[in-house]
Amino acid sequence: MDITVKDLTHLYNPKTPFERIALKDINVQIKSGTFLSIIGHTGSGKSTFIQHINGLLKPAKGEITVGDVTIKAGEKNPKLTALRKKVGLVFQYPEHQLFEETVEKDICFGPMNFGAAEEEAKRKARDALDLVGLPESVLNRSPFDLSGGQMRRVAIAGVLAVEPEVIILDEPTAGLDPVGRREMLSLFMKLHKQKSLTTIMVTHSMDDAAFYSDEVMVMDKGRVVMKDKPEAVFSHIEKLQSLGLDVPETIKFLLQLDERCQVGIGTPVFSIPETAAKIMEMLGQGREKGARV
Amino acid sequence: MFNIIIGQYVPGQSIIHRLDPRVKLISIFIFVIIVFLANNWITYGLVVLFSIIGILLSKVPFRFIYRGLRAIIIIIIFTFILNVLFTKQGDLLISIGWIHIYKGGLIGGLFISIRLLAIIVITTLLTLTTTPIDITDGIEILLGPLKKIKLPIHEFALMMSISLRFIPTLLEETEKIMKAQSARGSDFASGSVKQRIKAIIPLLVPLFVSAFKRAEELAMAMEARGYRGDEGRTRLRVLKWTGKDTALIIIMLMLTVALVVLRT
Numbered sequence: 001m002d003i004t005v006k007d008l009t010h011l012y013n014p015k016t017p018f019e020r021i022a023l024k025d026i027n028v029q030i031k032s033g034t035f036l037s038i039i040g041h042t043g044s045g046k047s048t049f050i051q052h053i054n055g056l057l058k059p060a061k062g063e064i065t066v067g068d069v070t071i072k073a074g075e076k077n078p079k080l081t082a083l084r085k086k087v088g089l090v091f092q093y094p095e096h097q098l099f100e101e102t103v104e105k106d107i108c109f110g111p112m113n114f115g116a117a118e119e120e121a122k123r124k125a126r127d128a129l130d131l132v133g134l135p136e137s138v139l140n141r142s143p144f145d146l147s148g149g150q151m152r153r154v155a156i157a158g159v160l161a162v163e164p165e166v167i168i169l170d171e172p173t174a175g176l177d178p179v180g181r182r183e184m185l186s187l188f189m190k191l192h193k194q195k196s197l198t199t200i201m202v203t204h205s206m207d208d209a210a211f212y213s214d215e216v217m218v219m220d221k222g223r224v225v226m227k228d229k230p231e232a233v234f235s236h237i238e239k240l241q242s243l244g245l246d247v248p249e250t251i252k253f254l255l256q257l258d259e260r261c262q263v264g265i266g267t268p269v270f271s272i273p274e275t276a277a278k279i280m281e282m283l284g285q286g287r288e289k290g291a292r293v
Numbered sequence: 294m295f296n297i298i299i300g301q302y303v304p305g306q307s308i309i310h311r312l313d314p315r316v317k318l319i320s321i322f323i324f325v326i327i328v329f330l331a332n333n334w335i336t337y338g339l340v341v342l343f344s345i346i347g348i349l350l351s352k353v354p355f356r357f358i359y360r361g362l363r364a365i366i367i368i369i370i371f372t373f374i375l376n377v378l379f380t381k382q383g384d385l386l387i388s389i390g391w392i393h394i395y396k397g398g399l400i401g402g403l404f405i406s407i408r409l410l411a412i413i414v415i416t417t418l419l420t421l422t423t424t425p426i427d428i429t430d431g432i433e434i435l436l437g438p439l440k441k442i443k444l445p446i447h448e449f450a451l452m453m454s455i456s457l458r459f460i461p462t463l464l465e466e467t468e469k470i471m472k473a474q475s476a477r478g479s480d481f482a483s484g485s486v487k488q489r490i491k492a493i494i495p496l497l498v499p500l501f502v503s504a505f506k507r508a509e510e511l512a513m514a515m516e517a518r519g520y521r522g523d524e525g526r527t528r529l530r531v532l533k534w535t536g537k538d539t540a541l542i543i544i545m546l547m548l549t550v551a552l553v554v555l556r557t
Contacts, residue, residue, distance in 0.1 A: 056472045081478065089476040096466075097473040099498035109495065113478025144502070158477060 001086060001165045001198055003030040003053060007062035009073075010048055010222075014060065022048045024222045026062070030215075035192055035199045037209035037230075040219035041244045046202045047092075049219065050168045053200070054089045055080040066166065085114045088164030092171045094155035098143040103129070103154050106143050110162040121161070128161035129154075132187060149180050160191070167191070169201040173208070185212060210234055210248040210270040218243065234268045250275045254282070261286030301361070303421050308537060309351035310422045314431030316538040317419055323545045324415055328408050330552040337407050339551055344411045353421050361417035362410070369406050376402030425457040430532060440523075447523035455511070463504065470499045 010023040023045045030036055038046045051057045052064050055071055063072040069083040091097065100106035107125035108118070116124065126136060132153040138146065143154050159167070169188060173181040189212055192199045203209050209216050210230045217227040220243045226233050234240070237247050237255070247255075253275065254265040263285040269278050304310075309317075324343075331337045348358060382397025419428070433450035440446050471481060474495045481492050 051472065054476050056475060081480075084476055084478055087476075089473075091469065091473045091476070094473065096499055096503060097470055097477070097495075099495045099502075109479075110477040113480075162477070 001067040002032050002065075003028075003166065003198065004065040005029075005052070005062070006064075008049075008052060008059050008064060009061035010045075010052065010057060011060045022222055023052075026222075026224055028217065028224060028227060030198060030200065032198055033196055034215055035189075035213045036201070036215045036217060037213040038200065038202045038217045038219060039204070039206065039209050039245060044219040045222040046219055047170055048222075050089065050170060050200060050202060053166070053168060054087050055083050056089075081114065085162060086164055087166045087168065088159040088162055089168045090156055090159050090170065090172055092174055093152075094159070094172075095143075095148065095151035097158075098151060098155055101142060102140050103143050103146075104139040106154060107158045107161050110158050114162055124161045124163065125157070128157035131160055131191060132157045133183070149176060152176070152184075156187075164197070166198045166200070169199070171202055171204065173203070173205070188212075206234070206246050206248045207250075207270070210250075210268070218245070230270065231268045234270075254278060257282055261289075263289060301357070301420055302424050303353050303357055305352055305422065307350060307352040307422070309347065309418065311537070312422075312541060313532050313534055313538045314423050314427040315435055315532060316534070316541050317423060318428070318431045318435060320541055320545050321415055321419055323549065325412055327549050327552050328411055330549075330556055331408070332404070333555070333557045335555050336552050337404055339548065339555070340411050341407060343548060344414045347415060347418050351418055351422050353418070357421055358414060358417055361421070362413060365409070365413055369409050372409065373402040373406045376405055426454055427530075427532075429454045429457065430528075430530065434532065447526075459504075459507070462507075463500070466503055467496065467500060470496055 005026050005028040008023055008026040009021070012018070012020045012022045026049065038049065040046050048057065052059060052071075053066060055064075055069075055077060058077070059071065059073040061073045063070055065071075066083055067086060069078055069080075069086075071077060071083075098106050100109065104122065104125050107128055108116075108121040111121040111124045112118070125139070129136065129139065134150060134153050134157070138150065138154070143151055146154065156172075167188075172188065173184050176184060185208060188199060188201070191197060201208075201213070213230055215227060216230045216233040218225045218233060218240070225243065226236065226239075234247050234251055237251070240247060248268075248270055250270050250272075251265070251268050254269075257279060258265050261282050263282055265278070265282070269275050328340055331340050348355070377394055377398045378392065380398030380401050381393070381395050382401070384396045385393060386396055386399065387394040423431075429450050432453075433446055436444075436446045436450075471479075475481065479492055479495055481489070481496070484492070
C-alpha cells in the first residue's frame with residue numbers, strides 16, 4: 001500500500017505559550033512493499049510522524065494518503081476504522097497495552113473491533129500467535145503471567161491478528177536482550193517478506209536500520225534530512241554525526257581499517273559476510289599500494 | 294480532558310512568583326476571610342484593586358486567569374441573576390410582568406459577584422504562580438505544629454507531592470495507551486453510554502497495572518536512597534522568608550484594617 005505525505009506540519013499544544021513545531025513540511029513517498037527505517041535523535045519527530053500514518057494525530061497543515069484514505073488538514077477525518085485496519089501500529093513497549101484475562105481474548109480484541117466474528121477472530125488469534133512464534137498453550141493463560149519477551153510477542157500478535165498491510169514499529173527491540181532483539185527483528189523481516197507488507201520501523205540502532213531496510217529516512221528537528229538507500233545514507237558519515245547519529249559498526253570497522261590501507265571503503269556494506277569480503281578486498285588493494293598491513 | 298486545573302503553573306520570574314509559598318497561602322487565607330468584611334463601594338473597590346494589582350504584578354497573561362474562571366463564571370452569573378430577581382430592597386427600577394428589579398438587588402448581586410470573582414482570581418493566581426511542589430511544601434510547614442498531636446503531616450504532604458508529580462506521567466500514559474488501543478480499533482469517542490464504558494476497560498486495566506508497578510519501583514528507589522520518613526530529614530528546597538514576604542503580610546494587615554474601618 002503506497003503512502004504519500006504532502007507538506008505535513010504538526011504542532012504540539014497549538015495556540016498556547018507551549019506551542020512547538022513537531023513536524024515541519026514533511027514530503028515523503030513510501031512505495032508499497034518497502035522496508036523503511038526512520039532514524040533520528042530523540043525528539044526529532046519520528047514518533048509523531050508515524051502516528052500520523054495511523055490517523056492518531058491530526059495534521060496542522062498538509063495531507064497524508066494511505067492507499068485510498070486521505071487525511072487532510074482542516075477537514076473532518078474520514079472514517080478512520082478503514083485506515084487503522086490496514087495500518088498496524090506497534091508502539092514502544094507494546095506489552096503495556098495488554099489488558100484481557102487471557103492471551104486469546106487480548107489478541108481477539110483488535111479483529112473484533114474491526115468487525116470480525118468471534119470464531120473468525122479466534123482463528124486469526126491462533127494464526128497470529130503462530131507468526132510470533134508462541135505455542136498455542138499460552139492462549140488460555142493470563143498475559144500478565146508471561147515473561148516480558150512473551151508479553152511483547154502477544155502484544156505484537158494482537159496487532160498482526162488484524163492482518164494489516166502496513167506495519168509500523170516504534171522501537172520494537174527497546175528493552176530486549178541481544179537474542180530477543182535478533183529474534184524480534186528476524187520475525188518482522190520474515191513477516192515483511194511472507195505477507196509482502198510495507199514496514200516502517202523507528203529505531204535507534206544504526207546497525208538494524210542499515211541491515212534490514214530498503215530505505216533509511218533521517219529526521220532532525222521535525223524535518224526529513226535524508227531518505228535514500230542505506231548505502232547512500234550511511235556514506236554521509238559527517239552529516240550523520242553532526243545530527244548526533246552514528247554509523248553502523250561495520251562501517252566504523254572499515255573506516256579504521258582504511259586508515260591503514262588508504263584505499264577508500266567504496267560502497268558501504270552492513271552484513272558480516274559482506275564485510276569480511278570487503279576486508280579481504282581492502283587488504284589486497286592495500287598491500288598492492290605498499291601499505292604495511 | 295487534559296485541561297486539568299492542577300498543575301496549571303505558568304513559569305515566570307515575577308515578584309508574585311518569587312514570594313514564599315507560606316506567605317502566599319497565609320495571605321490567601323486572610324484574603325478569603327476579609328473579603329466578607331467588604332460591604333460598600335469603597336471596600337469592594339479596595340478588594341478589586343488588590344486583585345488587579347496582584348494580576349498585574351504576576352505578569353501572567355490574562356488568558357490563563359480567564360481559563361481558570363471559565364468553569365465558574367456560570368455559577369457567578371447564576372448567583373447574580375438570582376440576587377437581582379429575588380432581593381426586594383431599595384427603589385424599584387424595572388418592572389416587567391412578574392419581574393421586578395430593585396436597586397438593592399442589583400447592587401447586592403453585583404457585590405456577591407465581585408466577591409466570588411475576587412476569591413477565585415486570587416486563588417487561581419496562587420496555582421498559576423506557585424509550583425505544586427512549593428504549595429505542598431508550604432502546606433507541610435504551615436501544618437507542622439499539628440505533628441505534635443501525632444497527625445501524619447509529613448506523610449500527607451509526601452502523598453500529595455507524589456500524586457502531583459505523577460499526574461502528568463499518568464496523563465501521558467493514558468494518552469499513550471489510548472492511542473495504542475485506538476490503533477487496535479478501539480473507539481473512545483462514539484457509541485452508546487454502555488459501549489463507551491466498555492471501551493474504558495482496555496484503558497483502565499493497563500493504566501492500573503503500570504501505576505502499581507510504578508508505585509512499587511518508586512518505593513524501592515526511595516528506600517534504596519535511604520528514605521525513612523520524616524525523622525531527621527532536611528530539605529533540598531529551603532523556603533526563604535525575605536523582605537517582600539514581610540511586606541505582603543503587612544499589606545494584608547493594612548488591607549484588613551482598611552476594610553474594617555471603611556465598612557459601613
